[in-house]
Amino acid sequence: MDEYPKSVELKDGSMVNLRIMTDDDLDDMISFFQSIPDEDRLYLRSDTRNPDNVRRRFGNLNYDNMFPILAIAEDEIIGIATLFRAEFGWMRNLGEIRVVIANKYQRKGLATILIRELFFHALSKKLYKIQAELMDTQASAMAAVERLGFHKEATLHKHVTDVRGVRRDLVIMSLDVEELWYLMEDHIKTRDFRIH
Template sequence: MDKLAEILITSYPQNISLEDGTPVTLRPLLKEDEAALVEYFRTMPAEDRLCLKDDVTNPQVIENWIYDLNYDIALPLVALHDGRIVGDATLHFNPIGWTRHQAELRLTTSPEYRVRGLGTTLLQNLIDIATRLGLEQIHIEIPPRLDKAFYLFEKMGFKEVANLRGFVKDLEGTESDLVLMVKYLQEETGRATG
């Protein structure tokens, strides 16, 4: 059994309580979650969807994610409450090439589950997985208008390393800066930096 499979089998599903006591289950996304994931993104506020890399309002996008589900390339963790997806956090790996020592992180939560610890919990789970896999860093790319996201990532040890002016366009075609934030995992594991 490979290391990732061992982590997933021994750690999930994970039943937790949010800060207000709301019970939530964390687990990897499964192929049978397609309809729930489509619904999750369908009900996401339009303003939030504008900040995502993919057009999640297109069910074909979700279908492709599900069809191509491969945890060695992208590991999506979902948070469920009463059988409904209320959060989605993903590590995107590049197992070969010059970025094989890192992963890209993406994180979304339903608005009604924010400021209750769900984002922090999902993020900490992905940090723990990345650390256990021996990755050296994880990064996230976000537009600056997500100031609450900046606070969360800074609180969790991410540092802004680049601000690319006018680098991206949202789904409506509006130009935006892109901020790259990185968390260096070797600082926590005691591995030498070099």
């Protein structure tokens, strides 16, 4: 977390700031989610036009089970990527990533940058695996995570219902982080970050 805030360059040469979300960002998050167009909103878990849903998800932040990185340009939130994880139980070493990028900033490499940030966070927390749960129709999101090394792990048929009420397959894309622990510096390697 010490490395934030930091600046990153998008494909078009524009600079974006990355920082960890705090409780003070909640109102801006509500505005950000309200600005998401319908075609992107289709794929979000809950109706984010309702501020209560955003407050429920992002209020009272606990970074151990939810690690949200914000991308900021011109003082506005333009993207958010979150790593969700269970604090205890049999899924404690599994992280789930969710990303949303403002329409105007899509196809500039921002999701790729943010997912990579979450990957390194998962690595530092010694998670075993990270995954993205997507509907079968989310071709762009699938392509984005595939390029980062995720692969299709499972398809659960007619498992979820989209906002139009249509039953869809749920596709689980995953990346085994444990296999990549060797990337960590020696001093991190010797410590045990796992939650017991």
